[in-house]
Amino acid sequence: MKVEFIDFSEQYHTIKAEIDVGLKKVFEKGNFILGQEAKDFENEFAKYCETKYAVGVNSGTDALYLAVSALDIDVGDEVILPTFTFIATALCISYTGAKPVFVDVEEDTYNLDPKKLKAAITKRTKAIIPVHIYGQSANMKEILSIARKHNLKVIEDAAQAHGATYKGKRVGSLGDVACFSFYPTKSLGAFGDAGMIVTNDDKTYKKCLMLRDYGREGRYEHKIKGYNSRLDTVQAVVLSAKLKRLDEWNRMRNKNVSHYCELLAGEKDIKLPKIKKDRTHVFQTFAVRVRNRDKICEAMNQQGISVLIHYPIPLHLQEAYKDLGYKKGDFPIAELTANEIISLPMYPHMKKAQIEYVCHTLKRLVKTYRT
Numbered sequence: 001m002k003v004e005f006i007d008f009s010e011q012y013h014t015i016k017a018e019i020d021v022g023l024k025k026v027f028e029k030g031n032f033i034l035g036q037e038a039k040d041f042e043n044e045f046a047k048y049c050e051t052k053y054a055v056g057v058n059s060g061t062d063a064l065y066l067a068v069s070a071l072d073i074d075v076g077d078e079v080i081l082p083t084f085t086f087i088a089t090a091l092c093i094s095y096t097g098a099k100p101v102f103v104d105v106e107e108d109t110y111n112l113d114p115k116k117l118k119a120a121i122t123k124r125t126k127a128i129i130p131v132h133i134y135g136q137s138a139n140m141k142e143i144l145s146i147a148r149k150h151n152l153k154v155i156e157d158a159a160q161a162h163g164a165t166y167k168g169k170r171v172g173s174l175g176d177v178a179c180f181s182f183y184p185t186k187s188l189g190a191f192g193d194a195g196m197i198v199t200n201d202d203k204t205y206k207k208c209l210m211l212r213d214y215g216r217e218g219r220y221e222h223k224i225k226g227y228n229s230r231l232d233t234v235q236a237v238v239l240s241a242k243l244k245r246l247d248e249w250n251r252m253r254n255k256n257v258s259h260y261c262e263l264l265a266g267e268k269d270i271k272l273p274k275i276k277k278d279r280t281h282v283f284q285t286f287a288v289r290v291r292n293r294d295k296i297c298e299a300m301n302q303q304g305i306s307v308l309i310h311y312p313i314p315l316h317l318q319e320a321y322k323d324l325g326y327k328k329g330d331f332p333i334a335e336l337t338a339n340e341i342i343s344l345p346m347y348p349h350m351k352k353a354q355i356e357y358v359c360h361t362l363k364r365l366v367k368t369y370r371t
């Protein structure tokens with residue numbers, strides 16, 4: 001049996017008719033950039049995230065970069081983030097000239113560890129970027145309380161957590177500003193690159209609107225040096241159709257996870273994800289931990305099961321950030337996680353038989369490579 005890491009073909013068929021109609025309209029009208037459909041989708045997405053505003057941009061990376069810029073973070077400033085995340089969380093800081101300051105993650109959720117925050121705060125610290133890794137919110141109560149005490153802004157990197165909740169509130173509505181990616185493999189994915197910034201703050205909203213459109217206010221007046229980072233209408237049509245089904249798809253992901261966990265329960269060499277009581281997890285990624293991860297990964301792929309690693313190298317050990325002077329051993333939990341984590345196939349329309357095959361194969365391989 002072959003099991004793809006992600007297969008959205010069945011999902012596509014549930015929205016094809018609606019997308020076909022919507023796209024045809026856009027092609028006929030020719031309103032390709034920030035057309036009415038894009039504005040509609042911004043409103044729908046803001047409502048979904050329980051925020052006042054949403055600003056559609058080119059990608060999740062741009063959403064982060066524009067959000068960081070909108071908070072006036074600049075050369076000489078420092079921004080704190082977890083080392084165990086996708087590199088875009090750090091790049092957005094570097095683009096402004098500010099310095100990323102890494103902290104370690106929690107052993108059970110792989111999210112930024114609030115207990116490690118205080119030691120990382122200096123006079124130069126301006127903001128914290130918690131990442132809701134894999135689809136589960138970070139410990140926002142603790143993070144926000146430390147941030148407020150030190151007068152720091154909080155930018156949520158919600159690129160993996162569309163629809164997740166924390167203490168009954170949607171992620172995206174928890175910090176000062178939040179960023180989403182609609183990269184095709186995310187749980188709300190476009191048919192190309194796209195991203196979104198959401199916020200309740202008027203000033204941040206207005207600045208993000210300008211930043212994504214050449215710093216423009218009106219047609220010919222440029223107030224600041226902005227960028228070209230706008231949501232295109234074609235992607236908005238796709239995303240609108242998908243957003244209507246997102247909660248249902250997130251439920252399907254959770255059902256798949258229940259099935260996975262039932263079948264893997266009691267295997268002492270397979271560490272399953274931990275969902276905190278005050279959150280809902282949307283499982284954009286279903287990641288478990290095993291020893292001898294690299295051998296198991298290779299064997300799984302050979303058996304026709306596509307698995308990936310998110311992420312094998314924490315950011316403080318990436319060559320791109322060697323100038324910051326971190327070394328191996330600086331963030332032991334992130335490093336251990338990076339060595340043991342493995343992402344198993346996950347998408348809403350996965351079949352029970354596929355999950356069974358993945359679990360059966362994984363259990364067998366864990367025994368084979370037990371040391």
Ligand SMILES: *Cc1c(COP(=O)(O)O)cnc(C)c1O
Nearest residue numbers: 059060061086088159181182183
């Ligand atoms: C995907 C992702 C991004 C970047 O989003 P793009 O749309 O690919 O630019 C940023 N942060 C995290 C945590 C991500 O998973």
